[in-house]
Structure formats: structure tokens, C-alpha cells
Amino acid sequence: MRGKLMSALVAIATSQIGAVQADIFHRETLQNFRAVSIAYDAQVCGIWIANESSEIVLLSTFGKELRRLDTKMSSVRSLTVERDGLLIANGWGEFRRLDRDGRAIDQPFRLSDTLFDTEGLHKDADGSFLVVEDDPSRLMRIAPDGSVLMELFGDTFDPPMTEPQGVTRDPYSGNILVVDDNEGLNSLFELAPDGRVLSVHPLSAYGVDAEGVALQPETGTLYVGFDSGQALAIFDWMPTERTIDTPLERGPDCAYS
Known part of the structure; x- marks a missing residue:
């Protein structure tokens, strides 16, 4: 599986040159598809996409x-996958939980008092x-009770990450992936769990205004959504290094590659 292969490749590259740069290889781009937030769902072997509408x-x-679902929320700005369904946010502080058929699990709520302009989740x-x-x-x-466990400011990074829009995490390497849109570098930032910048990959060759990102971990397939560019780009991705000793829980393997 990918975890063992990734460990071997990173170890070999590190022993040869001391440090490695994350690899990203473009596969294809789906045009005329707005994707402002993306989340991989291992239970259904697919990716959920928000396009800043109610759907x-x-x-x-x-x-x-x-599948296409009406969330009953006026606009979905970001979303993520949970065990029983989806958590969606409107970008103005309101969150809702839905099952995978679009039915409400609970009433609208605030995930944390500190969250308003939630771009990625x-x-x-x-x-x-x-x-x-x-x-x-x-x-x-953010902890489940809404308390802030970590807060890092992107404009202090080197290079600065001034307009972060989407976020995901690779459970094998532990690295956090964030896309910065056109008001920033229009790039993919690869970060260690403490916010250390591991690599930055420009994305302008593939689309305009990067806003969503998701990873299918067992295959290393990376999805990046472009807002103004109305496109969804698909890549093969390999991390710079492992920043955790033990892989994180990632859910079942997908039946398709």
C-alpha cells in the first residue's frame, strides 16, 4: 500500500540528498466545475464538493x-467528512451536520466562537x-468543544500564506496541505503539524484562484478546486517528508483508483 511505498521512497531520497521536495504531477483537469471546498470520503469512495450555492x-x-444534494443552507463555503455524514459551513459562523443523503442530523450551531470567515475545514x-x-x-x-488548540498566522510563514482557502491532511506523512488563492500565491503549501513550511508548489499552470483541496490517501491522488477558473485539477502527490511516526486513522480503502 501507499504508506509502505511512501516510507521507502522518502527514506531513500533523504539518505541520498539530505532533504526532498514534495512531488506533484498533473493528471487531468475537469473544466467548467466550480469547487470552493473539497473533502474525500472513504466510506463512499468519492469526493464531496461545495460550490458556494445551497447544493x-x-x-x-x-x-x-x-449525487447532488440540496443542503437547505443558503451557501456552503466549506465542508468536511465525519463518520456519520458531513459537516458544512456557510462562511459566516454557522455550521450544520447532514447525513450522506442530505438529511439534517442536528440544528445549525457555531463550532467555535472564534470562527466566522471559515474558508477551509x-x-x-x-x-x-x-x-x-x-x-x-x-x-x-479547534477542539470538538470549540476551544482553540493551535493558531498560526499565515503572513508569518516563509513565504507568506496570505489567502488560505482550503485545507486537508495526509494521514501517512502527517503533513497539512493548504491552498492559497490568487490574492496570495495561488499555490499549494505543504506544512508540518506545527506549521513549519515544507514546500510550496505554484498552481497557476493548472487553474486560476485555488480554493479547495482534498487527498485520497491510499493512492496519493490530490484534488484542487479553482474558483474563478471554474476547474477541478487532479494530481499525483508525494510528500516532502514524514512528520509523524505512526500513520493516522484514514478510513477504509477505496475500491477504485
Whole structure:
């Protein structure tokens, strides 16, 4: 599986040159598809996409539309996958939980008093949430009770990450992936769990205004959504290094590659 292969390749590269740079290889781009937030769902072997309308869309891992749901929320700005369904946010502080058929699990609520302009959202293996906002530019870890466990400001990074829009995490390497849109570098930032910048990959060759990111971990397939560019780009991705000793829980293997 990918975890063993990745460990071997990273170890070999590190022993040869001392440090490695993450690899990203473009596969294809789906045009005329707005994707402002993306989340991989191992239980249904697909990716959920928010397009800043009331609808969310489920695609197969190779881009075929499987399901389209009306969330009853006026606009979905970000979303992430949980065990029983989805957590969605409108970008103004309101969150809702839905099952995978679009039925409400609970009433609208606030995940944390500190969250308003939620651009990207990812539920981590320990139950906490990785969140990015762009005003101010920050990456946070939020506990299930809403308390702030980590707060890092992107404009202090080198290079600065001034407009973070989407966030996900690779359970094998432990690295956090964030996309910065056109008001920033229009790039993919690869970060260690403490916010150390591992690599930055420009994305302008593939689309305009990067806003969503998701990873299918067992295959290393990376999805990046472009807002103004109305496109969904698909890549093969390999991390710079491992920043955790033990892989995180990632859910079942997908039946399709």
C-alpha cells in the first residue's frame, strides 16, 4: 500500500540528498466545475464538493457525478467528512451536520466562537478540526468543544500564506496541505503539524484562484478546486517528508483508483 511505498521512497531520497521536495504531477483537469471546498470520503469512495450555492455534489474519484444534494443552507463555503455524514459551513459562523443523503442530523450551531470567515475545514483523526480563514490569514486547530488548540498566522510563514482557502491532511506523512488563492500565491503549501513550511508548489499552470483541496490517501491522488477558473485539477502527490511516526486513522480503502 501507499504508506509502505511512501516510507521507502522518502527514506531513500533523504539518505541520498539530505532533504526532498514534495512531488506533484498533473493528471487531468475537469473544466467548467466550480469547487470552493473539497473533502474525500472513504466510506463512499468519492469526493464531496461545495460550490458556494445551497447544493453539494458527490463525485467519484475519477470525476463522475454520483449525487447532488440540496443542503437547505443558503451557501456552503466549506465542508468536511465525519463518520456519520458531513459537516458544512456557510462562511459566516454557522455550521450544520447532514447525513450522506442530505438529511439534517442536528440544528445549525457555531463550532467555535472564534470562527466566522471559515474558508477551509478538515476533521482530523483525533476528532479536532483544522480550519483556515483568510481575514486574518490563519490556520487553526479547534477542539470538538470549540476551544482553540493551535493558531498560526499565515503572513508569518516563509513565504507568506496570505489567502488560505482550503485545507486537508495526509494521514501517512502527517503533513497539512493548504491552498492559497490568487490574492496570495495561488499555490499549494505543504506544512508540518506545527506549521513549519515544507514546500510550496505554484498552481497557476493548472487553474486560476485555488480554493479547495482534498487527498485520497491510499493512492496519493490530490484534488484542487479553482474558483474563478471554474476547474477541478487532479494530481499525483508525494510528500516532502514524514512528520509523524505512526500513520493516522484514514478510513477504509477505496475500491477504485
